[in-house]
Amino acid sequence: MGMERKKKSGMDRKMEIQYLMIVIPGFIIFTIGLIIPTLMAFRYSLTSWDGLTAEKPFVGIQNYINLLHDSNFMQAWVFTFKFTIANTIIQNVCALLLAIALDSGIKMQKAYRTVFFIPCLISSVIVGFIWLKMFSNVLPEFNEILGTNINFLLFGSSSTVLSGLLIANNWQWIGYWMLIYLAGLQSIPAELYEAAKVDGAGAFSRFLHVTIPMLAPSITICVVGITTGSLKVYDLLVSSTSGGPGRSSTSVILHTYNTAISGRQYGYGSAMSVSLVIVLLLVALIQVRSLKNREVQQ
Amino acid sequence: MIKRKNKSEDATGQRYTKGTFAIQAVMTVIGIAFLLPILIVFNYSFKTKRELYLTSALTLPSSLQMENYRKAFDKLNLSTTFFNTLLYTALSVAILAILCSITAWAIARCKTKFFKFCYIYFIIGILIPYQALFLPIYIIGYNFHLTNTRYGIIFMYVATGISFGVFLMTSFMSTVPLELEEAARIDGCSVFRTYFSVVLPLLRPAMATLIIMQSFQIWNDYLLASLYVSKKDLKTLTVVIQSLFSSQTSDYTTAMAAIVISVLPIAILFLSLQKYFIKGMTVGAVKG
Numbered sequence: 001m002g003m004e005r006k007k008k009s010g011m012d013r014k015m016e017i018q019y020l021m022i023v024i025p026g027f028i029i030f031t032i033g034l035i036i037p038t039l040m041a042f043r044y045s046l047t048s049w050d051g052l053t054a055e056k057p058f059v060g061i062q063n064y065i066n067l068l069h070d071s072n073f074m075q076a077w078v079f080t081f082k083f084t085i086a087n088t089i090i091q092n093v094c095a096l097l098l099a100i101a102l103d104s105g106i107k108m109q110k111a112y113r114t115v116f117f118i119p120c121l122i123s124s125v126i127v128g129f130i131w132l133k134m135f136s137n138v139l140p141e142f143n144e145i146l147g148t149n150i151n152f153l154l155f156g157s158s159s160t161v162l163s164g165l166l167i168a169n170n171w172q173w174i175g176y177w178m179l180i181y182l183a184g185l186q187s188i189p190a191e192l193y194e195a196a197k198v199d200g201a202g203a204f205s206r207f208l209h210v211t212i213p214m215l216a217p218s219i220t221i222c223v224v225g226i227t228t229g230s231l232k233v234y235d236l237l238v239s240s241t242s243g244g245p246g247r248s249s250t251s252v253i254l255h256t257y258n259t260a261i262s263g264r265q266y267g268y269g270s271a272m273s274v275s276l277v278i279v280l281l282l283v284a285l286i287q288v289r290s291l292k293n294r295e296v297q298q
Numbered sequence: 299m300i301k302r303k304n305k306s307e308d309a310t311g312q313r314y315t316k317g318t319f320a321i322q323a324v325m326t327v328i329g330i331a332f333l334l335p336i337l338i339v340f341n342y343s344f345k346t347k348r349e350l351y352l353t354s355a356l357t358l359p360s361s362l363q364m365e366n367y368r369k370a371f372d373k374l375n376l377s378t379t380f381f382n383t384l385l386y387t388a389l390s391v392a393i394l395a396i397l398c399s400i401t402a403w404a405i406a407r408c409k410t411k412f413f414k415f416c417y418i419y420f421i422i423g424i425l426i427p428y429q430a431l432f433l434p435i436y437i438i439g440y441n442f443h444l445t446n447t448r449y450g451i452i453f454m455y456v457a458t459g460i461s462f463g464v465f466l467m468t469s470f471m472s473t474v475p476l477e478l479e480e481a482a483r484i485d486g487c488s489v490f491r492t493y494f495s496v497v498l499p500l501l502r503p504a505m506a507t508l509i510i511m512q513s514f515q516i517w518n519d520y521l522l523a524s525l526y527v528s529k530k531d532l533k534t535l536t537v538v539i540q541s542l543f544s545s546q547t548s549d550y551t552t553a554m555a556a557i558v559i560s561v562l563p564i565a566i567l568f569l570s571l572q573k574y575f576i577k578g579m580t581v582g583a584v585k586g
Binding site: 171 | 314317318321322324325328329332333334335336338339342354355356397398400401403404405407408410412413416419420422423425426427428429430431432433434435436437438442453454456457458460461464488489490493514517518519520521536539540543544550553557560561564565568569572576
């Protein structure tokens with residue numbers, strides 16, 4: 001008995017070493033590719049490095065203090081937050097409405113699903129360009145046809161550029177989140193609706209008391225996904241507005257890119273990166289926690 | 299038709315009423331609005347430069363001429379960039395599929411503290427966006443001589459995709475029955491052989507999901523590709539198309555043809571493997 005156990009634990013050890021060898025390559029690649037850069041960003045953010053010299057003068061938290069007084073950086077945050085909040089609301093509501101409409105027993109559900117989903121297969125850089133041309137060349141044609149006088153040149157002025165970008169971004173992503181809501185809706189047991197009907201609940205009441213609570217996990221993933229995705233906006237801007245007119249559509253990542261790569265301020269740019277990482281982590285944690293709490297309560 | 303109607307009745311308990319018809323009509327309008335930009339891209343891609351300036355954006359081209367596609371091939375060095383994009387995507391995704399599944403398997407089977415730590419370590423990567431870390435990622439690539447090499451960018455795609463892959467694969471691992479593995483082990487198979495001959499074949503659906511999710515992201519990536527590759531012969535589709543956007547604002551029919559060429563492969567992949575794609579998204583949805 002004792003011998004057997006010893007032998008067995010010997011085999012376990014051998015197997016554990018083999019399992020260990022399996023995990024190591026991924027571990028190393030991940031560490032070099034993502035964890036070390038995170039630590040590097042923290043380190044560089046405490047220096048005034050320009051990316052060219054070998055020495056990286058240590059300046060403590062000076063970069064972070066400067067960030068707080070940097071009006072361009074703050075403006076980038078304001079734009080990014082506006083973009084994120086509007087996106088989170090519009091995209092969630094529209095995706096959910098489309099999913100409900102698709103789930104209401106209409107014909108050719110799959111065809112609609114595909115149509116709404118296709119835009120998210122296109123690279124954001126290309127989406128930006130498509131909408132640049134839509135606003136400047138295509139949509140104004142409708143004014144002539146309909147005899148209206150709507151201003152479609154949304155990327156042309158700093159007061160409308162946000163709406164233009166929201167249209168482009170929502171066109172691209174609504175179908176993606178719709179699919180998650182649709183999967184959520186289809187997993188709700190029909191008996192729940194029948195029970196609510198028997199209890200005399202109307203359509204709206206059924207939506208409020210059956211659909212929404214049962215969709216809680218999907219809502220969590222969509223809200224967190226849209227928020228964190230919008231805070232990272234960059235590709236979309238490159239080919240559509242390049243952050244303009246003026247600085248009105250410069251996001252945090254675009255501003256960091258301009259500061260660090262084009263402006264050769266690696267230290268200062270790293271401080272911007274770190275601030276974004278921290279905000280993203282905080283937002284994700286706060287949202288997951290509060291939405292999860294709601295899920296549990298319901 | 300009748301069969302489908304019955305099915306939807308069963309699922310939602312609703313009949314095809316006037317209300318449903320109204321929804322159908324509204325959805326058709328929204329669907330056309332969604333399709334419009336895509337149709338416009340197709341339309342432009344067949345127009346001549348003359349038609350671009352003289353006719354409305356909404357009129358059809360006089361003939362289906364392929365001139366823009368030919369120009370796109372020349373200007374974008376398209377045979378090379380298309381091959382590059384395909385190579386980076388295919389290799390990164392193949393490596394990710396093997397690496398993530400075998401790592402997830404080891405993590406799921408070995409329940410010691412170290413492996414639990416590994417799981418959390420990998421999952422952290424889902425929360426840290428590489429887009430925010432482009433600067434150190436660029437510096438590390440530069441120092442390790444990874445920039446302007448094919449293996450460098452593939453390495454980065456693997457490194458940034460591994461978190462999601464391990465997460466996805468670990469959540470599938472409970473569906474793999476232990477008995478088969480134990481049988482293989484009793485037969486004297488090493489851990490590696492057990493994986494490749496017993497576990498891997500069972501993971502095919504999960505692999506398909508991972509492959510589709512990652513290939514569409516890597517194919518469309520702009521930030522990493524623009525940071526890591528500046529040599530003409532190594533560039534990817536999104537990068538060269540973006541340079542065409544910024545340099546030739548007057549002649550964008552070529553750009554439109556290039557867009558069609560770049561979107562087509564991923565659209566075909568999606569349409570043929572839709573089922574797995576949706577499965578992957580909904581599994582991802584559980585993570586919240």
